[in-house]
Amino acid sequence: MGGPARTSRRAGLDNTAPVHAMNLLFVADPVEHFKIYKDTTFAMMREAHRRGHRLAVCEPQQMHWQRGGKVVARVRDITLTGHAVDWFSAGEPREAALADFCAVLMRKDPPFDSEYFYATHLLEQAEREGARVFNKPRALRDHPEKLAIMEFPQFIGPTLVTREPQDIRRFHAEHGDVILKPLDGMGGMGIFRVGPDGMNLGSIIETLNQGGSQSVMVQKFLPEIADGDKRVLIIGGKPVPYCLARIPQGSEVRGNLAAGGLGVARALTARDQQIGDALGPILHERGLLLAGVDVIGDCVTEINVTSPTCFQEIFEQTGCDVAALFVDALETAIERMAR
Incomplete structure (x- = not known):
């Protein structure tokens, strides 16, 4: 992937159809709330649309399954308009099996709560029915975003995961300047720094640890x-x-x-x-x-x-067109899985 890629693709919505146009379903937060000037899912959609792929959207709560049938969702087919406001037009909602799409892209933002967890199980059932899901539902469950680093100790700094307040105090005493964070936070939410003086360490532990019911990650502060x-x-x-x-x-x-x-x-x-x-x-x-x-x-x-x-x-x-690199990889993955 060396060097800037495809810098000419920014302007407009080129609808030149690829050899094999695909139906793509994005499972995401409500598209009406996208801030398209910075939203990565929108960038994926725009590049897929530019290549002639067809787009549909749904939210996780719009997926369901019943014995004897497949995992289906209440989806809307959308077309990008190229406008900054009213950036998409949508068809009427319809029910569709996830396995009927060429690919399903799980792009729901955190938090990774119980409903997100249940959604991955529905997506995994859809996989058993033939759906191609990216990222893979099992991999989403197996890689909690804070804890996934434990597998790669050679690349991380001093780190502690615990429910025990005394463990946290010992870690702080050893390293002096630390960062504390909840395991289910996102966007920097719930992150605290405690310096060598230990100011407010007890209160922060109580806030994050919830009386021993919540695990906390503590890392040495990296200047x-x-x-x-x-x-x-x-x-x-x-x-x-x-x-x-x-x-x-x-x-x-x-x-x-x-x-x-x-x-x-x-x-x-x-x-x-x-x-x-x-x-x-x-x-x-x-x-x-x-x-x-x-x-x-x-x-x-x-x-x-x-x-x-x-x-x-x-x-x-x-000028590095990351969305183009992603859709390249998506197309390659789908082609390989279809063989």
Whole structure:
């Protein structure tokens, strides 16, 4: 995937049909709420539409299954208009079996709650009925975004996962400056930094730990966060040549864009490339067509698999058409599975 790709594709909606136009179903949050100037799912849709693929959408709660039948969903066929406002037109809702689509793309944003978990089981049933689902439902369940890093200790900093307040206090005493986060947070939600003075450590433990009922992740604070929390995208097992560094602003410790971080696209460093080359084939083999590996300095901090983002920011700043790389990988995967 070396070098900027397909920079001419930004303008317009070229409807040149590919040799094999496909029906694609996006399982996502309500499309009416998309912020299309930055939404990665929209970027995927736009590139698929440009190639002549047909698009449909549904929300997870619109899927259902009954004995004797297949997993079906109440879907809407949509067409992109090319306008910034009223960016799509939709047909009337209809019931369709997931297995009748060429591919189903699970793009529901976190949190990974019980309903998301149940949705992966419906999607896995649809797979048994012949559906091709990306990312693979079992892989979504097997790679919780905070805990997936445990498999790769050679790439992470000092990290603790526990329910025990005393474990957290010992970890803090050892490392002095730490980050505490809930395992089900997203967008930087619920992240705390505690310095050497231990200010508010007890209160933060009580807030996150909920009296021992909730596990907490604690990591040694990495001062390299000042240079950005980098999102390294892995598509089809290979790292995209550019990452997006989310840089904390002002007194904020979080670089997440949702928390006000500034996104700056950069070429991968040698370490970023090493991480992507090591993790990429493993994640791809497990059915993760797309993953977002978060890196601070030289250390992996999270592996995002539910709905990784940053396609549009990287394209706008570098000309590397990440959406085109993704649809390339999607088409290749579908062709291989159809053989």
